[in-house]
Amino acid sequence: MPPHTYVQGMDNDAPVPALRPSEPPAEIIAAIAARHHRAGRGVMAVVNRLGTSFEDRLQALPEGWRNRLDGATEAALLRAYGLARAGGRVPTIGGRGHVALASISGALGGLGGLPSALAELPVAVTLILHQIQEVADHYGFDPAADPTRRETLQVFGAGSPLADDDGANSAFIGARLTFTGPALNRMIATIAPRLATALGPKLAAQAVPVLGAAAGAGLNAAYMGYYREMAHVRFGLLRLALDHDxxxxxxxxxxxxxxGRIAR
Known part of the structure; x- marks a missing residue:
């Protein structure tokens, strides 16, 4: 599939095609909606299986660790985004490859408790972002292009491509932006606390040295699955928006x- 870099709301001056079907295929929309449903169900199922003690564990963390989590998450996003500048096509690892690497990373991060968990965080975020890039490439978007890289960050920050689902997403069809350094910093500053909250259970599970290794491996695999599905949702819809209103x-x-509309 040839790469495409234009969707209304992405940074590209190419004109909107004059004639295109307004309604997208119902079967493709249904398949994307099913992915959206599976995404939340998968990661929440893992968290629930590990118990409801994550919030208590987070509260019990030493003072200042939550701030360190926020700071580490923002730094990890910046680093991962910088690595996304690499030109050319994204090396294909595949879903299983990403899950395997993330599981190993999570296990190593849980061996030493909180210090090693925080040290492992940038690795996990980079692996997730690489997986999102691979999905973008699958749909024909250039992973190294600024508009695509911006959309990879939106996958981290939003529950879905709907503009008003939880306030986490600047609209799926947004205004054109010049993605300058300040704009990037503002986006990451907005997304980082949300991602830190999402990764809080992972840090809490890894807080117990050695025992946290198994929990870290399982949660990393769950997060990889969640963000892979959400990347398919976002880039699948953006791909449809190339050919439809x-x-x-x-x-x-x-x-x-x-x-009540999801049947599978």
Whole structure:
């Protein structure tokens, strides 16, 4: 599939095609909605299996560790985003490869408790972002292009491509932006606390040396699965928006994920 870099709302001056079908294929929208459903179910199932003590563990962490988690998450995003500048196609690792690497990383991070867990965080974030890039490449978007790299960050920061699902996402169909350094810093500053909150259970599970290794491996694998599905949702919809009216794509997806509409 040839690479595409234009979707309304992405940084590209190419014109919108004059004629294109307004309604996206219902079967493709249904498949993307099913991925959206599986994404939340998968990671939440793992967290629930490990118990409801994560919040208590986070509260019991030494003072200042939450701030360190926030800072480490922001630094990890910046580092991972910088690595995404590499030109050419993304080396294909595949879903299983990413999960295997993430599991090993999570296990190593849990061996030494909190210090090793924080040290492992940038590795986990970089692996997740690489996986998101691979999904973007699958849909024909250039992973090294600034608009695509911005969309990879949005996968970290949003529960879905809907503009008002949880306030975490600047709209799926957004205004064109010049992605300058300050704009990047603002985006990462917004996304980092949300990602830190999402990764909080991972840090809490890894807080117990040695025992945290198994939990870290399992949670890393779960996060990889979650963000892989969400990347397929986001870039699948963006790909549809190349050939169909973007607002119609967003509305069709909104209807498909409405309560009671997911059948698989």
């Amino acid at each position: 973007p607002l119609a794509v967003q509305d069709a997806f909104r209807r498909a994920v409405a309560p």
